Amino acid sequence: MIQSSDSIRIKYFSLRRCFTYVSLILAIVMTYWATVAVEFSATKLFEGLPYMKDFLSRMWPPDTKILPRVLTDTLLTIQLAWVSTIIAAVISLPIGFIAASNICESVWLRRVTIFFLNADRAIDSLILALFFVSAVGLGPFPGTLALAVHSVGMLGKLFADSIESIDPGPVEALRSAGAGKLSTIRWAVWPQVAPHFISYFLFRFELNVRVAVVLGLVGAGGIGFLLTQYMRLFQYQKVCTVILVILVLVMTVDYFSSKLRRSVL
Amino acid sequence: MGIKASSLSKSFDEGKTFALKNVNIEISQGEFIAVIGLSGAGKSTFLRAINGTNSPGTGTLEVLGQNVTTLSGKSLISLRKQIGFIFQQFNLVKSLSALQNVLVGRTAYSPLWRSVTGCYHAADVALAKKTLDSVGLRGRYDEKARHLSGGQQQRVAIARALVQEPKIILADEPMASLDPKLSEVVLDILAAVNQQKNITILVNIHVLELARKYAKRIIAFRKGELVFDGKPEALTEAILEEIYHVDKATL
Numbered sequence: 001m002i003q004s005s006d007s008i009r010i011k012y013f014s015l016r017r018c019f020t021y022v023s024l025i026l027a028i029v030m031t032y033w034a035t036v037a038v039e040f041s042a043t044k045l046f047e048g049l050p051y052m053k054d055f056l057s058r059m060w061p062p063d064t065k066i067l068p069r070v071l072t073d074t075l076l077t078i079q080l081a082w083v084s085t086i087i088a089a090v091i092s093l094p095i096g097f098i099a100a101s102n103i104c105e106s107v108w109l110r111r112v113t114i115f116f117l118n119a120d121r122a123i124d125s126l127i128l129a130l131f132f133v134s135a136v137g138l139g140p141f142p143g144t145l146a147l148a149v150h151s152v153g154m155l156g157k158l159f160a161d162s163i164e165s166i167d168p169g170p171v172e173a174l175r176s177a178g179a180g181k182l183s184t185i186r187w188a189v190w191p192q193v194a195p196h197f198i199s200y201f202l203f204r205f206e207l208n209v210r211v212a213v214v215l216g217l218v219g220a221g222g223i224g225f226l227l228t229q230y231m232r233l234f235q236y237q238k239v240c241t242v243i244l245v246i247l248v249l250v251m252t253v254d255y256f257s258s259k260l261r262r263s264v265l
Numbered sequence: 266m267g268i269k270a271s272s273l274s275k276s277f278d279e280g281k282t283f284a285l286k287n288v289n290i291e292i293s294q295g296e297f298i299a300v301i302g303l304s305g306a307g308k309s310t311f312l313r314a315i316n317g318t319n320s321p322g323t324g325t326l327e328v329l330g331q332n333v334t335t336l337s338g339k340s341l342i343s344l345r346k347q348i349g350f351i352f353q354q355f356n357l358v359k360s361l362s363a364l365q366n367v368l369v370g371r372t373a374y375s376p377l378w379r380s381v382t383g384c385y386h387a388a389d390v391a392l393a394k395k396t397l398d399s400v401g402l403r404g405r406y407d408e409k410a411r412h413l414s415g416g417q418q419q420r421v422a423i424a425r426a427l428v429q430e431p432k433i434i435l436a437d438e439p440m441a442s443l444d445p446k447l448s449e450v451v452l453d454i455l456a457a458v459n460q461q462k463n464i465t466i467l468v469n470i471h472v473l474e475l476a477r478k479y480a481k482r483i484i485a486f487r488k489g490e491l492v493f494d495g496k497p498e499a500l501t502e503a504i505l506e507e508i509y510h511v512d513k514a515t516l
Contacts, residue, residue, distance in 0.1 A: 169357075173352065173369065177370050177373055179369065180377065186380070186381050187369055
């Protein structure tokens, strides 16, 4: 017979255990509460199935006649994502250096910058798009502005993080050789962070293509805008074409972006 | 000229522990000095005080006729460019070529636009190549630092220090990350430039035999204090015991 020792016996009624039980019960209660709040209903879902089938059958076959128009707007979406990512990268570059503790000596300047970057990330690009649409009108321009502004929050933070994680050795070597701040950044910091910057830039571009599609829904131009138009006119076969093109677009951009990113790092 | 420290002290945590404690020493131009002592005894702090990369402590430290403890900005830069520094971990920029790494040593001598764009003066490039030749890396100019072996990387780092045409070279355990055989290569290069160019060499060494073999003067630190300063022959067993004795309490 195996002797039970107190040290290895699980104590089901210890304080820690009780805390775990309470948390578990709380989680179950909250999930139930939330499910009721969102009016989750399995019956409704089943009742909806025929309508879904109807919707899908009316989408098929996709209307290929509109393909030229769809591709033109797809190009616009890519251009929108590209320009906004470029603008964001240019703005984020100096911001990243200011937000990095190993470059910027002023604690306050750094804190204020990081605060703005955090605040910027907290405001979704969709909200920014609504704001810019009301400011400069419909079209791809407000979408570009929204994406650019929102991307600065993420790129600035990622740039700053990669600057902070460099090997400090070369920096010390340059300082010891009497190099000034700018030369030190150019030769000790930049060669170490540039591949990461390019990688983050491509990643953000990838995200921006996806977000740019969604921004079209609020009137900020591109293929998403086309999608809402066809939806409103109940032209489901055209909707289908647009959705398929979006699918191909996102997958293609993801594929090439991740390939490129792997080659620079 | 040379180096002269008078009651140089530097402490952490407000005077409880000293990195350097009341150090007095005079070093004349062209000496080859080995600095020995346990890790944390103050060897690195002393070297980094000389080129002002450590924040100044109290007392005075005169290097090449200037008081380092009061220098800042431009005058500190103009002192540093006359002092080469060699690191244990080489501190090269791994993604740059050997030549680009060496040219880093010329930034302080070049106008800002040249050093930032990397368009160094032809004379600087020629000097950098010649220096790489002199450390045995002829024809390896364009190789990325990360593709070089440890010994080769350290020679690039030595070339980077030499290309500054320095009056002083400070080497902080330059052989510690190399094979024992390569240690002598590094020290041979330093001994040669010491003789040919009258460059003052201060090298932190933890291998005593090498210190004895190369240095004409050895100084030793213990808990920030200078506990020995003399010829290698004067380094007796009793003194070594005092330098390297490890307190049980500090272990």
